Amino acid sequence: MRGEKLSDAITYDKLHLLKKDFDGYIERNTAKVDVNLPVFYGYVISALESSFPNLPSETYDEFVDSITFKVLDSSTNTGDFEYIKKVMANALRFKKNKEAERGINIVVGLKLLKSGDSVHALIFLKKYATLDAKLGTAVAYCYYVLSLREFKNDDPRSKSHRPGEMELLARELMITLTKQQPALNQLRQLELDDPTFLEKIFWQMIFVALEWFPSEKWFVETGLKNAVLTGNTEMRKRFLDLGAERFYNDIQFLREMYYYKLENRDAAGAAGIVNQLLKQYPDKLEPIYLGLKLSLLTNKKITYHSFRKLAMTRGMPSHIVELFDFAFDLLSHEQKDATTKLADFEKEYSRFLYYTTTLRYLAGDFISPDESRIRKARKTLLDSIDQFCLEELNRKK
Structure with missing residues (x-):
């Protein structure tokens, strides 16, 4: 080779x-x-x-x-x-x-943790606790397990419970993680063939931390992020519910819930979240954008034109609105109107020629006799427009 x-x-x-x-x-x-x-x-x-x-x-x-x-x-x-x-x-x-020792220390520490040796695992892992959220929760878990040995007959959930030194160290580390907010799965050493034990530890410490600090949003955000990354639908729903319950006016959790509703074909639920976002964030374009996207999926003209009017009133970039017009006509089987709108878009916004070429190719698939090809074209169109428009909206911020 x-x-x-x-x-x-x-x-x-x-x-x-x-x-x-x-x-x-x-x-x-x-x-x-x-x-x-x-x-x-x-x-x-x-x-x-x-x-x-x-x-x-x-x-x-x-x-x-x-x-x-x-x-x-x-x-x-x-x-x-x-x-x-x-x-x-x-x-x-x-x-x-030069940092070769770090990787080996983490690997050795993880093996000791897996075998239940929290005392020695700490020796190897604790100085790397803030490099990765999952590693941080693993170190906090070591402290937490040792804290349970400090007071064997003391239930940490009882009102009379007074945390010992190890529990205080676990709490301190979890709070440190909320301040530094390390990313998830930053370290390759965490990409184990069987990460089950590390996942169990992560979830346990996130829930323990939420008992200790119920108003700390980062724990819910990180739990939700990990659920999405690992494809854990049960935990995703659980953390979405937690976010909706404890941080009901936070746009991040409402946005995640919106996409969750769409994935589960709950158009009514997604519409409810859009309405809530419009009330809570009247000056933001994102709720209107999510409404436009929903109307593309439901293909309701009244709903679409209602959100379109709102988008124009609130100053959404015209090229995004016109792109939605093209997509709505195409999804409504108005092939001629869609072709005309795409040609007009191409003339007016020549800087996006690279993108309109792709859209023209996709539009051709919508008149195919092959249903599976149409379904693929529809999904590709929706995903493509979503990515393009979100990038353009982020530029406007």
Whole structure:
């Protein structure tokens, strides 16, 4: 493979296959790997460098981290700290970046956390707590678990409960996360083959934090974001309900609820949210935009023209309104009117020629005898207009 130029996607797939091969080898030969760590890591590095000679240092180190986690996760010796030190030393010997120790510390800490050793997991993880929201909740969980041991007979939910030192540290860290607001899944070391244990910890600490600090919006925002990222529909609904209950006048939660209603084909529910947004944010264009979008989906002329009039009155950019006019005619099977509007749009806004060419191609699919092709064209049109218009509205801010 030397000299071969690989796209990022192909490289990622081939790396994944190599990782899978090593995972299988580690599982079948755990004891052999444990007693021959230098030989095993030498074999890993040799395979990595011969197959991917131009691999970026960061990706290279991340691969070593993932192998290290698998070694620790498969071994029966992780209760022996001398063994852990040997694994770390062998992994660090081959890593390239200056911050190589950080990745190994996180990997070791996560393995200890997975095995229930919160005391030693803290040693490796606590200084990285604010690098990632999920890692931060994992560190807070370590403190929280240790706090339950401080007062075994004391229910932390009872009114007479007084938090001990470990619980105070957990609370302090969760509040620190709300102030620094680290992103989710920033670290590749968190991309585990089986992230179930980390997910459970994340959800547990978000709910515990909401009991401690019920008015902290960041916990609900982050819970909702993680639910969307992981495709957890149950948690998404739960956090949308929490947001609607505790932060009922917040545009972010109302926006998320609107899209949730659309996905679940609840047009009446989405219309109710649009009306609420119009009352609460009379000076914003976004509620009107969401109303226009809803009227495209429901294909009701009276509703569409009502929102169109409101959009013009409130100063929505004319090219966005005219683009909606074209889309509404096309979705209403008014092919001639749609073609005329697109031609007028093209003349008036020549700077968007790159986009109108795509729209013209999509419009042609709407007269296809193939129903599946029409459905795909409809979805592509709606998604495309949504992305284009939101970008244009953000420019106006």
